[in-house]
Amino acid sequence: MRGGIFMAFDGLLMHQLAKEIKTNLPMTIHKIFQISDTEILLDGQSNERKLRLIISIHSQNNRINFTEENYSESKQENEFLILLEKHLRAGVIQSMEQVGVERIYCFQISARAVRFSLYIELLGKDANIILVDEANNIIGAMKESLCKASTRTLSPEAAYHLPFDYSGKQNPFRPTTIHQAESLVTQFHGFSPLLSREIQYRMQQGQSFGEIMDELNRSDKLYLSETEQGIQFHCIPLTHLGRKLSSYPIMEGVDIALYKMQTRQQTDSLLKLVRNELIKRARKLSKLEQAVLEVGHFEQYRTYADLLYTYYHLLPRNVASADLKDFMTGELLHIPLDTKLSAKQNAQKYYEKYRKGKMAHTKLKEQIMLCKMEKDYFFRLESRLELAEGIDVLEIRRELEKLGYFKAKKNQSTKKRQNRKPNIMTFQFYNDIKIFVGKNSIQNDYLTFHYAKKEDLWLHVKSYHGAHVVINTATPDEETLYYGALLAAYYSQIKGSGPVEVNYCQVKTLKKPKGAPMGLVLLGAHKTIYVRPKEEVIQKLLTENLVQKA
Incomplete structure (x- = not known):
């Protein structure tokens, strides 16, 4: 059962991201794109390197990072985007600072001899982007409303104030006292509950608070774990989750984590x-x-x-x-x-x-x-x-x-x-033999009734839902037939079971019932092969023979 999916952007992760952002400054802003209602993209250059800085104030997935992903420009007009284009285009991001160890960045930008401050507040549902002039007055905000975290006004010409008072907590890099039984969120700046649980777990295993913070401060990686509760990540391994970890360069990792989360969100929505x-x-x-x-x-x-x-x-x-x-x-x-x-x-x-x-x-x-x-x-x-x-x-x-x-x-x-056209997973073998795998109804329907030739061999698990698999020959050798049957079994409901029955026949013997849902077929004359899904063989196929991933 899948659970909640959330972005674990806390002050300490932003502390590590800030280091890499600073190494690419100054950065000239060539263009500012609106990607969606909650995302903007600063397209620019630092020295000879082209850079794209994405900023999202989405209520669940707010983030900031350099990205190499391609994004389409939104066609919707936005007053705040026009405002940013007017004041900041062709400007230079001279420097940036994080407010303490909190989830707020302040970019200092010079444009046509005028200095501006661009505040990026990644505060969950209260996330915002605010443009401020030299006199500390607000020029405009992406969300011009009262921030729920305070009573401040975000309308033009109002003085800019931080969302809330940051006094009363310790700097985690310079601690004075630590109460191990108490949540670190209440004791220190920059902690999310997720990171607090990880550090408390490590301390129970014998690591000191200082050792863990040194590891975090040196990290330039993002460690990602997939759990029933969602996609969870930070710049140190989340060992308390007890799950397999993937690590990526920190900026790339943010893109990957977001992509995985959006996929999970879409999957959960579709499953519902x-x-x-x-x-x-x-x-x-x-x-x-x-x-x-x-x-x-x-x-x-x-x-x-x-x-x-x-x-x-x-x-x-x-x-x-x-x-x-x-x-x-x-x-x-x-x-x-x-x-x-x-x-x-x-x-x-x-x-x-x-x-x-x-x-x-x-x-x-x-x-x-x-x-x-x-x-x-x-x-x-x-x-x-x-x-x-x-x-x-x-x-x-x-x-x-x-x-x-x-x-x-x-x-x-x-x-x-x-x-x-649907993307079809394709495996290449010797003598130009290929195996195609459809992994959803659109892919299956396209592969079986539009892409495959009538003489090609078609495979599908018997009596269960699964992928349509096509081998581009009517007479594959025994090894190729085995691989085709293995893929049909692996990408099916029963991939983890014992011996699996896989039916196979030529494409020309298949029929599509009138009015039937997409991907449904009726078999004519066919044969059956028994295979046992083997993870190591599948991984070898994915590593050595996969030429196009669906």
């Missing part, structure tokens, strides 16, 4: 929707099956009608019922009658009830079949989301956008998004 749809389909299926039971006796109405037509001349008028023998079983049937109608008219009435019942039964059966297909489709989506990474998640979202479950994102061209 998919699971809600599964609940809806289960409830709908139950109601439909109950309705089928209720109309399931419609065949009895035809029997009543047939008997009434046969024996109408023997039945008196104005009787409330008739007891007639069933032709097939010989049993005596008690048939209710409308006393206002003749026997023939009662027969016609039962025929009408039969026709309506049969029609309702047929429609209900169709709805049940459709509901089961939809339920199976969302089961497959759930399985794929559990395995999804990066582009897979985006393509699943695109798929749900097409089905009307999400609105397309504003900053992307709908036409370009619709025409974009």
